[in-house]
Amino acid sequence: MSISKKVKKGGLKQFLAASVLLAGSVIGSSALADVSVEWTSPADGSSYPTGTDVVLTGSASATGTVGQGMDLALVLDSSGSMANRRSSTGVRCYTLSATCKPIREWQQEAAIALVNNLPDGVAVSIVEFDSDANLVTGLTELSTDRSATLAAINSVDARGSTNIGAGIDVALAELTGANSHADFAQQMVVFSDGYSAGNPPAAAAAAVAAGVEAIHSVALPGASISTMSNIALRGNGTFIDATGDLSGLTALFSGSGTSLVGVDSVEVTLADGTTIAVPTDAFGNFSLSAQIAAGTNSFVATAFGTDGTVDSDTLTLFGTDGSNVSPVPVPASLPMFAFVLAIAAVVRRRFLKK
Secondary structure, three states, rough: EEEOOOOOOOOHHHHHHHHHHHOOOOEEEOOOOOOOEEEEEEEOEEEEEOOOEEEEEEEEEEEOOOOOOEEEEEEEEOOOOHHHHOOOOOOOOOOOOOEEEEHHHHHHHHOOOOOOOOOOEEEEEEEEEOOOOEEEEEEHHHHHHHHHHHHHHOOOOOOOOHHHHHHHHHHHHOOOOOOOOEEEEEEEEEEOOOOOOOHHHHHHHHHHHOOOOOOEEOOOOOOOEEEEEHHHHHHOOOEEEOOOOHHHHHHOOOOOOOOOOOOEEEEEEEOOEEEEEEEOOOOOOEEEEEOOOOEEEEEEEEEEEEOOEEEEEEEEEEEEEEOOOOHHHHOOOOOOHHHHHHHHHHHHHHHHOO
16 A cells, blocks of 8 residues: 655655655655644643552644644545455455455545544544535534444445536535534545546645645545646645555555644653553554552653654653642632731720720
């Protein structure tokens, strides 16, 4: 499976080295910044009783934004050719089996793997397109109803012709409409197996101009490589050529393959000094559980970019045994309130003496 990202200026040497290490061929496409990483929860400086198991979450990316939530539109091909059967290597086949099935099912499996591995705070919308496009389900945070999003993916059929630009336009309307989150990054992943009417790369460029951060594209067997790669190029995204490796899509979107955001890997150094590798999803999100020890607990997340850049962020948590919990600060207005009460008591005593 070929995954394309735009090579940073001056970073060709690091890029070529990374391409040797990654599965498949990695060739130049989306504009990437230096990799960055940030802890997203819990809040730095939080305290917990000693022995508490705490889930730590973070985000790494080379797209220039970390620590945000995300509005994500999956733009799925529902044209008639998606009913054609292909093997896991993209070859036409005829006998239905686990490795020979309609392209539509390969698309479903990849999209489901992606959704199942995204954190709860991500909001996902499903759009389908053939000769026209339809919003299957609007942006819904996965913490609210992940099963509804999965059901929407499974409902996408295979009939009609191909108009990728119409799908991008419908996704744009949802990502910039009333259901979107102003403080979230907006992204799309566009799948297709065919040649499209219209000008999909122009639609991608218009979506970026309207505020969408990145449009990633996935070429399924039969797709126009030129069209799909140009969608990612003009959409500031990553192009994935899965025409010869359909099974690799599930690995990518489940986090066991290369990310869409230029992250090669993430390591976390725990409070006891142990360093572990932590898996990320396709968008660089990661999580792990840690038990809080007494006193200061420092956790250092280090992200390694596919271009050779590195970034770290430290999260400090405190373990308490109940006797060293910080006192609740006294509001600034409380001393004045006590002073007023004291004066009132004096006045009352004087009044009673009369």
